[in-house]
Amino acid sequence: MPTADEPGPDALRRKLVAAIDDWRAELFAPVDPAVRAAMLTIPREVFVPGIPLADAYDEHSAVVTKRDAHGIAISSVSAPSIxxxxxxxLDVRPGHRVLEIxxxxxxAALLRELVGPDGRxxxxxxxxxxxxxxxxxxxxIxxxxxxxxxxxxxxxxxxxxPYDRIVVTVEAADTPPAWVAQLVDGGRLVVPLRLCGLTRSVAFDRVGRTLVSRGYELCGFVRMxxxxxxRELRVSLDGDDVYLVLDDGQHADAAALRTALRRPRVERPTGVVVGPEEPYVEHLDLWLATTLRGFCLLTASERAVERGLAYPTWAGGGTPAITRGGTFAYRSWRRQAAGGAELSVLAHGPDAAELAEEFAEPHRVWGRDRRTAPPARIVVHPAGTPDAELPAGFVLDRPHTRTVISWPDAG
Ligand SMILES: C[S@@+](CC[C@H](N)C(=O)[O-])C[C@H]1O[C@@H](n2cnc3c(N)ncnc32)[C@H](O)[C@@H]1O
Known part of the structure; x- marks a missing residue:
């Protein structure tokens, strides 16, 4: 029971929705009013028992409900903001038939509110x-x-x-045929899709046999x-402190890269300055992944940063990187006194100078031409679609699909 000084669930729900509104305002993407109304109604604390009421209503906190034998989260109640x-x-309307995976x-309780008595x-x-x-x-409830x-x-x-809407709330590396087959033509699928190691919640509309993106946002989810x-391939460069994460089908010379980390680093500034709250990662990282051969992610722990081993743009997360033989480069930054930071590139290995320059260049192109340009267009075709029938763009082949990521002209 909340004490006299602590807000109760109704007040916390209002606070939650206001906090999410503020966060979305920074991204210029308001929440659907029907979703706001549903969030003001459903008592989230019932779905996350055993934690303080205020934590149940923290907008950015997922609550882990199950871990595997290694302590890795395998189930959670997702963060309210996500x-x-x-x-x-998902753009759910009254009367819709919705599948949540x-x-x-x-x-599911929020979805029930959104579809109303005529939906399912x-x-x-x-x-x-x-x-x-x-x-x-x-x-x-x-x-x-x-x-x-x-x-x-x-x-x-x-x-x-068939369903009018399918929402997948677990990270997927592919879009299996059942999702397209079970969605009405014109229906919407929202899925946290792993694209070249980067996870984006992509809203797709079904158009015949294809899925065409209507937008995407950064997110993180437990794995399917x-x-x-x-699974992705993890290549350790220093125990659990520094490692590269390679996407399906990629390879790396682990021994040579471990040696490279011990060699002096080369730094190349990019000249691209990002604001403290600028949501640049969504598009820039995908831009790098689709324009650079050998794109991967580098993770370095806080300890690795303290030990001076690596300085990625954020410790503990996946920072864009590339490898070429026994050389690798990754993104770093130099914080600026006035706030914000200049993106830079750090590289190690025999070809560090060349690779640093190669990695810095698409950052500069993005900073110059793509910063305010339209986002990527992602179109999913069934596996086996001949090249001649695919639109121009970067093609990501998966067992079930051929996904084409293209970048509309900056205009
Ligand atoms: C982030 S949780 C779902 C959160 C939930 N939608 C909520 O209301 O907050 C992800 C769930 O996906 C489940 N999952 C993993 N692989 C799956 C699969 N192949 N099919 C269905 N569910 C799966 C996990 O067991 C886990 O419970």
Missing amino acids: VAMMLTQ GSGGYN VTSADVDPDVVERARRCLAA GCTDVEVVQADGEFGVPDGA RGAGER
């Missing part, structure tokens, strides 16, 4: 514990008409198909398990 963003992308209960919500999770938990929490089923989302839920599970 939930609001994805539901806005990855359950937790909270998002099916929520699927591969994990029986999560299914049982979601059912229990939904029942606790009297939401008994959401169907929660145990199923591997890779295959959708054919029994309830089951038939669609696809």
Whole structure:
């Protein structure tokens, strides 16, 4: 029970929605008013019991509900800010039939509000514990008409198909055919899709056999398990403190790169200055991934930074990098007294100077021509589509799909 000084759930819900509004205002992307209204109604604390009420309503906190034997999070109730963003992308209308892949209960309860009495919500999770938990929490708020089923989302839920909307709330490395087949033509799929190691929540519309993007935003999710599970390759450069993450099908000369880290670093400034709150990463990183051969991510822990081993743009996260033989380069920055930072490139290895320059150049192109340009267009075609039938752009081949990422003219 909140004390007299602590706000109760109603006040916390209003505070939550106001905080999300402020965050979205920075990104010039308001939350769908229907999603705001649903968030003001659903008691999130019921879906995340056992934590302080204020934490249940922290806009940017996901609550982990299950970990694997190694301590890695495998299930969570997503952060409200991400939930609001994805539901806005999903554009749910009253009467819609919606499939949610990855359950937790909270998002399904919001969906139930959005579709109203004439709509239908099916929520699927591969994990029986999560299914049982979601059912229990939904029942606790009297939401008994959401169907929660145990199923591997890779295959959708054919029994309830077709759907007007499908929202995937677990990170996917591919878009399996069932998602397209079970979506009405013109329907929308929102999915946290891993593209060249970068995860973006992409809103797609189904157009015949293809999915055409309508927008994307940065996000992070637990990985998909089951038939669609696809792991990235981790190449250690210094134990767990510095490592590269390579996407499917990429290779690296690990021994040579480990040696390279011990060699002096070369720095190249890019001349691109970013503001403290500028949401540049969404597009810039995807731009780098689709214009550079050998793109990957470098992660360095806080400890590695303290030890002077690496200075990525943020410790603990994936910073854009490239490798070429026994040389690698990654993005760093130099903070500026006036706020903001100039992006720079650090490189190690026998060809460090050349690779640093090669990596710095697309940063400069982005800073000059693409900063305010339209975002990438992402179109997903079925695997086996001949090259001649694909639009121009960077092609990402996956077992089920050929995804083309192209950049409209800066205009
Ligand atoms: C971030 S949680 C979902 C959050 C939830 N939508 C909410 O209301 O906050 C991701 C879930 O996806 C589930 N998951 C992982 N692989 C899956 C798969 N192949 N099919 C269905 N669910 C899967 C996990 O068990 C986990 O519970």
